[in-house]
Amino acid sequence: MDACIICIGNRRSKMDDFGPRVYERLAAAPLPAGIRLVDGGLAGLDLLRYLESCSRAVFVDAVDGFAGPGELVVLSAAEVADQCIGGYDHGAGLPYLLRVLPRVLDVPVPVVTLVGHEGSADEQAVRIAARLATLIAGREDKDVR
Amino acid sequence: MASRIIRDLPFNRVEGDLEVSIEVSDGRITDAWSAGTLYRGFENMMKGRGPLDGLVMTPRICGICSTTHLTAAARALDAIAGLTPPDNAVRVRNVALMVEHMQSDVRQSVLMYMADFAHEAYRAHPLHAEALGRYAPAAGSSAIDAIRETKRLIEVIGLLGGQWPHSSFMVPGGIAFAPSLANVLQCRQIVGAFRAWYERRVLGCSIERWAAVGDGAALDAWLAERSEHRDGEVGFLLRFGRAAGLDAIGGGPGAFLSYGAFDLPRETAVAAAGGRLLAAGFASGTTIRPFDAGLVAEDVSHAWYRDHGALHPADGETAPYASGQAGRAYSWIKAPRYDGQVIETGPLAEAVVDGRPLFVDLVGAGRSSALVRQLARLTRPALLLPAVDAWLGELLSTHGAPIVAGEGHVPDGEGAGLVEAARGALGHWVRIADGRIAGYQIITPTAWNGSPRDAQGRRGAWEEAMIGIAVADPENPVEAGHVIRSFDPCLVCAVHAVRRRS
Numbered sequence: 001m002d003a004c005i006i007c008i009g010n011r012r013s014k015m016d017d018f019g020p021r022v023y024e025r026l027a028a029a030p031l032p033a034g035i036r037l038v039d040g041g042l043a044g045l046d047l048l049r050y051l052e053s054c055s056r057a058v059f060v061d062a063v064d065g066f067a068g069p070g071e072l073v074v075l076s077a078a079e080v081a082d083q084c085i086g087g088y089d090h091g092a093g094l095p096y097l098l099r100v101l102p103r104v105l106d107v108p109v110p111v112v113t114l115v116g117h118e119g120s121a122d123e124q125a126v127r128i129a130a131r132l133a134t135l136i137a138g139r140e141d142k143d144v145r
Numbered sequence: 146m147a148s149r150i151i152r153d154l155p156f157n158r159v160e161g162d163l164e165v166s167i168e169v170s171d172g173r174i175t176d177a178w179s180a181g182t183l184y185r186g187f188e189n190m191m192k193g194r195g196p197l198d199g200l201v202m203t204p205r206i207c208g209i210c211s212t213t214h215l216t217a218a219a220r221a222l223d224a225i226a227g228l229t230p231p232d233n234a235v236r237v238r239n240v241a242l243m244v245e246h247m248q249s250d251v252r253q254s255v256l257m258y259m260a261d262f263a264h265e266a267y268r269a270h271p272l273h274a275e276a277l278g279r280y281a282p283a284a285g286s287s288a289i290d291a292i293r294e295t296k297r298l299i300e301v302i303g304l305l306g307g308q309w310p311h312s313s314f315m316v317p318g319g320i321a322f323a324p325s326l327a328n329v330l331q332c333r334q335i336v337g338a339f340r341a342w343y344e345r346r347v348l349g350c351s352i353e354r355w356a357a358v359g360d361g362a363a364l365d366a367w368l369a370e371r372s373e374h375r376d377g378e379v380g381f382l383l384r385f386g387r388a389a390g391l392d393a394i395g396g397g398p399g400a401f402l403s404y405g406a407f408d409l410p411r412e413t414a415v416a417a418a419g420g421r422l423l424a425a426g427f428a429s430g431t432t433i434r435p436f437d438a439g440l441v442a443e444d445v446s447h448a449w450y451r452d453h454g455a456l457h458p459a460d461g462e463t464a465p466y467a468s469g470q471a472g473r474a475y476s477w478i479k480a481p482r483y484d485g486q487v488i489e490t491g492p493l494a495e496a497v498v499d500g501r502p503l504f505v506d507l508v509g510a511g512r513s514s515a516l517v518r519q520l521a522r523l524t525r526p527a528l529l530l531p532a533v534d535a536w537l538g539e540l541l542s543t544h545g546a547p548i549v550a551g552e553g554h555v556p557d558g559e560g561a562g563l564v565e566a567a568r569g570a571l572g573h574w575v576r577i578a579d580g581r582i583a584g585y586q587i588i589t590p591t592a593w594n595g596s597p598r599d600a601q602g603r604r605g606a607w608e609e610a611m612i613g614i615a616v617a618d619p620e621n622p623v624e625a626g627h628v629i630r631s632f633d634p635c636l637v638c639a640v641h642a643v644r645r646r647s
Contacts (some may be wrong), residue, residue: 010205011205012187012190012205023243039310039311040310041208041310041311042205042207043295043310044206044208044210044253045292046208046296046299046310048292048296048310049296049297049299049300080203084264084283087256087257087260087282087283087288088252088256088257088260088282088288089257090464096283099283100283100288100289103284103289103293104289104292104293105294106293135309
């Protein structure tokens with residue numbers, strides 16, 4: 001199976017438009033063979049189907065509380081899932097998705113990594129995150145930090 | 146009389162941009178205020194854009210009901226252009242919208258509403274241990290089952306529309322392309338698998354058996370009939386909900402509105418009165434009257450907008466204005482009213498307006514409640530699934546038939562796209578002038594149900610539904626939570642950043 005870069009967020013909200021901006025940058029140029037790019041938007045749980053067709057998944061999203069303002073951070077699936085503090089809601093995002101992932105997939109669970117950005121992002125951060133996500137998606141080694 | 150106001154209740158599955166405050170006197174809720182705390186402003190984003198931009202922009206209003214917004218936007222353009230989509234476009238539009246409804250109905254019921262049954266406030270409830278096993282967050286058997294069995298439904302939209310998420314396959318007069326026979330066959334397989342699970346685990350019986358439940362007495366008989374009925378999600382909802390008293394709270398305003406939905410193709414095996422699977426109408430109690438779109442108006446007297454009196458959405462505006470309104474305005478949600486009345490919308494309203502016997506009997510007997518409202522939602526797929534199956538079959542047998550009318554041009558003019566979203570009546574009112582969008586007003590179901598007070602001081606639907614509820618623990622009013630969640634408030638689709646838990 002191939003790798004998947006899934007950019008999530010809301011391009012209409014300054015607080016949450018990092019993923020869509022990285023998507024637009026990645027979509028503007030060809031990606032290495034075997035890497036699929038997904039504009040995940042606000043799809044939440046409905047991104048499950050994309051995780052059933054890849055062996056590695058790299059999410060790109062805005063984060064809050066993991067690093068200093070303007071910094072990028074790379075988190076493992078377990079670290080993100082650990083942020084799930086309750087049940088499902090209309091705003092259920094990546095933490096809930098990754099918490100339930102092992103129990104709801106019909107195929108082996110892919111290696112999941114999150115490239116997150118804290119606070120407002122400039123174009124340099126978008127460029128670096130796009131490059132980082134591509135590198136992680138293309139690596140065989142799951143420990144990319 | 147001991148009285149206190151509790152602000153910003155901890156409704157952990159409607160948190161974020163909904164704040165609810167209640168006044169409790171002698172253990173009962175005596176007043177309530179519901180505030181939407183987030184200004185979206187999509188209406189203003191639309192102005193000056195090309196006529197087709199609503200098809201791309203407005204589905205991003207919501208991550209759950211994006212197909213509904215796409216449908217409303219397309220229907221508004223159909224109306225402006227004077228186009229009637231061909232039968233196969235109607236079928237594809239309908240099926241895409243219906244699978245979105247069905248996924249939402251099951252997930253909201255199991256993952257949000259019945260998740261409360263596992264709350265520690267019910268530790269003394271005789272069914273609490275079973276509720277924990279079913280609905281414990283991210284672990285209960287029913288919760289996991291619901292995610293597994295609904296995850297493929299949305300794929301139908303991708304197969305029919307060529308893309309999901311961010312589908313924009315509906316165009317003025319129809320759809321952008323015809324799905325292949327292979328894709329339609331794949332849709333049938335997905336829907337068939339969902340139907341088998343829904344009948345086995347949610348209803349505990351066939352859809353045909355459920356459809357025969359025609360009144361309250363028949364519902365009781367159905368529940369007693371077989372263990373499969375009692376053990377299904379519907380049966381557990383009834384058993385737990387009745388024992389918890391949810392059938393006695395949250396009756397709502399007693400007036401119901403449905404815009405109707407799912408136009409019938411001109412040639413189809415699906416039968417329904419009035420040319421649509423779900424009828425449009427207004428019901429006061431169970432007295433049904435025809436729907437008149439001219440009677441819709443938005444009151445902003447208690448919202449943070451410039452106030453020119455109640456306006457029909459075709460003449461409406463969305464002009465944020467918070468200055469000088471301290472103590473009066475308390476929400477970013479406007480207050481839509483129908484013929485000046487507070488109404489509720491959603492699956493229960495659809496059922497009453499559509500004259501479905503079970504819900505007409507329950508509401509007519511004065512038994513409208515948070516439980517009945519939720520029952521209507523969890524059993525709505527039983528109405529939709531046979532039509533989905535029929536229309537997918539007709540797409541196979543009529544493959545190659547036209548899918549679009551007209552040439553895509555949208556002239557200057559005005560039109561409305563009215564449709565039933567998963568949560569109820571959704572309307573897009575669009576005005577095109579000089580080839581650009583000159584006006585765009587949207588009224589969502591949550592605006593109807595979660596509105597603030599109007600100029601006459603009348604509470605919104607779920608504000609009113611909370612009045613009189615006995616609250617065991619004012620610090621943790623799960624009773625009020627049940628009532629609000631039975632309306633399925635949808636307010637938090639805007640921001641999804643991964644937050645570190647504190």
